[in-house]
Amino acid sequence: MNKLKKIAGKNETYILLIILLLSMVIQGISGMFFASNNILDLIRSIIVNAIYALCALLAFISTGPDVSFPMIGALASYLTFAAGNKFDLPVIILIPIALIIGAMCGSVNGFFVVKYRFRSLIVTLATSTMCYGIIFGAFGGSRSAVPKSLSSLAGWKLFTVTSVRTGLSSVLPGMFLVMVALYLIVYLVLNFTTVGRGIYAIGGDEVAAKRAGYNVNAIRFGIFVANGMIAAIGGLAYALMSNNCTPTEYYGGEMIVIAAIVLGGVRLTGGVGSLTGCILGTLLLSMVTSSLTMVGISVYWQQTFVGVIIIIGAAISSLQAVRAQKIFVQVRKGD
Numbered sequence: 001m002n003k004l005k006k007i008a009g010k011n012e013t014y015i016l017l018i019i020l021l022l023s024m025v026i027q028g029i030s031g032m033f034f035a036s037n038n039i040l041d042l043i044r045s046i047i048v049n050a051i052y053a054l055c056a057l058l059a060f061i062s063t064g065p066d067v068s069f070p071m072i073g074a075l076a077s078y079l080t081f082a083a084g085n086k087f088d089l090p091v092i093i094l095i096p097i098a099l100i101i102g103a104m105c106g107s108v109n110g111f112f113v114v115k116y117r118f119r120s121l122i123v124t125l126a127t128s129t130m131c132y133g134i135i136f137g138a139f140g141g142s143r144s145a146v147p148k149s150l151s152s153l154a155g156w157k158l159f160t161v162t163s164v165r166t167g168l169s170s171v172l173p174g175m176f177l178v179m180v181a182l183y184l185i186v187y188l189v190l191n192f193t194t195v196g197r198g199i200y201a202i203g204g205d206e207v208a209a210k211r212a213g214y215n216v217n218a219i220r221f222g223i224f225v226a227n228g229m230i231a232a233i234g235g236l237a238y239a240l241m242s243n244n245c246t247p248t249e250y251y252g253g254e255m256i257v258i259a260a261i262v263l264g265g266v267r268l269t270g271g272v273g274s275l276t277g278c279i280l281g282t283l284l285l286s287m288v289t290s291s292l293t294m295v296g297i298s299v300y301w302q303q304t305f306v307g308v309i310i311i312i313g314a315a316i317s318s319l320q321a322v323r324a325q326k327i328f329v330q331v332r333k334g335d
Contacts, residue, residue, distance in 0.1 A: 106228020
């Protein structure tokens with residue numbers, strides 16, 4: 001009974017119920033939501049944002065906002081494609097190049113946040129702007145074709161399904177397995193390592209984390225480096241799924257991702273957030289935007305909707321933080 005109450009009280013449970021309700025509504029309106037090809041399209045649509053959501057999750061629960069991951073992904077994928085096309089490098093060289101570029105960008109974020117205690121929002125915004133400037137200022141930012149050595153990854157398909165009702169076919173790309181692997185790695189780190197416990201501890205109370213023996217600076221710096229590498233993977237995944245690298249398509253992607261993790265219950269004040277909520281929030285937002293498109297609402301109004309979600313999420317996060325503080329004070333008084 002207590003377990004059921006605990007499950008019912010979780011934010012993820014409410015999100016799941018909303019997803020189920022929304023899916024029924026969309027099915028009632030269109031009659032096509034549960035078509036096999038539509039389900040596959042929905043899964044495909046969340047792959048990149050779900051990867052980026054890992055960056056946002058790790059940052060928000062530990063160090064503060066990180067808004068640089070889309071443009072880090074853009075820079076890493078663009079330079080990787082450029083190197084592959086110019087020098088005909090093999091895949092075993094190109095993938096590490098992307099990861100190194102991502103790690104370097106993440107190191108810049110970590111250096112200024114950890115060393116000089118700058119606000120992470122300001123630092124990552126600056127990094128994002130610099131990545132954008134490098135792409136278009138130094139390299140022109142034109143569309144780049146997939147290198148020959150990466151063509152097999154671009155064409156990597158797990159399976160194809162065709163709807164009996166509509167005759168439409170959809171493909172699940174191999175990047176889905178990449179997303180699953182990343183979530184598994186982050187899950188193991190967060191739940192079964194000292195570093196994972198430190199990530200949550202720092203976000204909850206940095207002073208208490210230091211007293212508990214966690215190396216706060218090292219963990220924070222490591223988060224930004226890891227985020228840079230994850231962003232590079234997300235950028236490559238997007239480019240390979242699109243069969244080209246178009247840097248302008250990455251710009252502004254952080255807002256969608258932040259809205260998704262807010263829906264998933266990540267507390268903007270830090271210390272609270274789960275991978276389950278992360279993926280469910282991404283799925284819910286994708287369903288909402290798809291349904292808004294289906295009823296004819298323009299993409300500009302969809303962006304307005306995303307902004308409203310972020311504001312509401314920030315308000316809820318603040319209320320939760322205040323409530324948690326009150327409970328903590330009451331417990332201390334009781335002691």
